[in-house]
Amino acid sequence: MKTGIKKNDILLIFIVLAVAGSAAFLHNLLGTAGAGSVTVKVNGVIEGVYSLGEDQEIEINKGTNYLVIKNGKADMIRADCPDKLCVNQKAVSKNHESIICLPNKVIVEVNSTEKGEYDAVAN
Amino acid sequence: MRWQIRTAFLGVFTSLALIFSYVETLIPISFGIPGVKLGLANLIIVTALYKMRLRDVYALSVARVVLSGLIFGNYITILYSLSGGLLSLSVMAALRKRDWFSVMGVSVAGGIFHNVGQLLIAMLIVETFSVSYYIPVLLAAGTATGLVIGILAGQILKRLANIEF
Numbered sequence: 001m002k003t004g005i006k007k008n009d010i011l012l013i014f015i016v017l018a019v020a021g022s023a024a025f026l027h028n029l030l031g032t033a034g035a036g037s038v039t040v041k042v043n044g045v046i047e048g049v050y051s052l053g054e055d056q057e058i059e060i061n062k063g064t065n066y067l068v069i070k071n072g073k074a075d076m077i078r079a080d081c082p083d084k085l086c087v088n089q090k091a092v093s094k095n096h097e098s099i100i101c102l103p104n105k106v107i108v109e110v111n112s113t114e115k116g117e118y119d120a121v122a123n
Numbered sequence: 124m125r126w127q128i129r130t131a132f133l134g135v136f137t138s139l140a141l142i143f144s145y146v147e148t149l150i151p152i153s154f155g156i157p158g159v160k161l162g163l164a165n166l167i168i169v170t171a172l173y174k175m176r177l178r179d180v181y182a183l184s185v186a187r188v189v190l191s192g193l194i195f196g197n198y199i200t201i202l203y204s205l206s207g208g209l210l211s212l213s214v215m216a217a218l219r220k221r222d223w224f225s226v227m228g229v230s231v232a233g234g235i236f237h238n239v240g241q242l243l244i245a246m247l248i249v250e251t252f253s254v255s256y257y258i259p260v261l262l263a264a265g266t267a268t269g270l271v272i273g274i275l276a277g278q279i280l281k282r283l284a285n286i287e288f
Contacts, residue, residue, distance in 0.1 A: 006227075013231055013270065016235060016265075016266050020263045021259070098256075
């Protein structure tokens with residue numbers, strides 16, 4: 001059995017990184033920053049929609065998670081889950097960005113203003 | 124006598140994978156990204172893929188995930204690891220047969236699909252597709268960890284060249 005690296009290996013790595021890079025680039029390009037709103041869902045059910053333009057602290061799911069909105073960004077600051085991945089995650093502000101706390105089944109998702117209004121009209 | 128030997132090796136590999144899972148909890152290798160880790164135990168799976176019968180590797184993979192989940196995690200961890208582990212193993216087994224890649228390419232594909240499998244189950248559980256923006260990060264992370272594991276597995280396999288389990 002050969003253990004040395006093959007040309008195909010390098011090709012595979014290159015293609016995957018290219019796909020990852022262009023996907024990240026597209027996401028940055030399409031994501032519109034600025035004032036919008038965040039939707040907080042617990043277990044798939046919408047618990048509330050909050051404006052990103054207004055600084056506030058939100059208690060989610062009877063206190064299992066706390067979300068802070070400041071300077072147009074939403075950040076999970078406290079959670080009672082063991083892994084704290086949602087707390088360690090960076091603040092979100094762009095359309096479709098999200099903070100997810102799997103143990104508590106909490107999803108915080110950003111909807112940019114324009115998109116939100118358009119959807120409201122379409123509905 | 125063959126099956127007794129295989130059973131013994133399966134036991135040894137399972138405990139090795141468990142020890143690696145434990146060692147991983149001790150080393151705080153942080154990549155600065157939540158949810159990304161090296162996956163040392165996959166080194167055992169990749170090595171076993173080249174040295175054992177496929178159904179034994181599947182048994183090894185399931186035993187490792189369930190046991191390490193019971194010891195270090197909870198039932199949610201088991202669910203995620205199982206979906207990631209089984210998808211990753213299936214892809215690696217298919218690629219290994221094709222002989223397109225060396226152990227490094229196979230391991231990179233395994234690392235990527237480990238992450239993809241977990242992301243898919245996350246989409247199912249929290250019922251959202253908005254985690255998709257995390258895909259580039261997971262692709263890159265899977266490639267990096269897969270490459271490290273692949274290089275290590277290549278070295279191990281070189282030294283195990285004369286041994287068949």
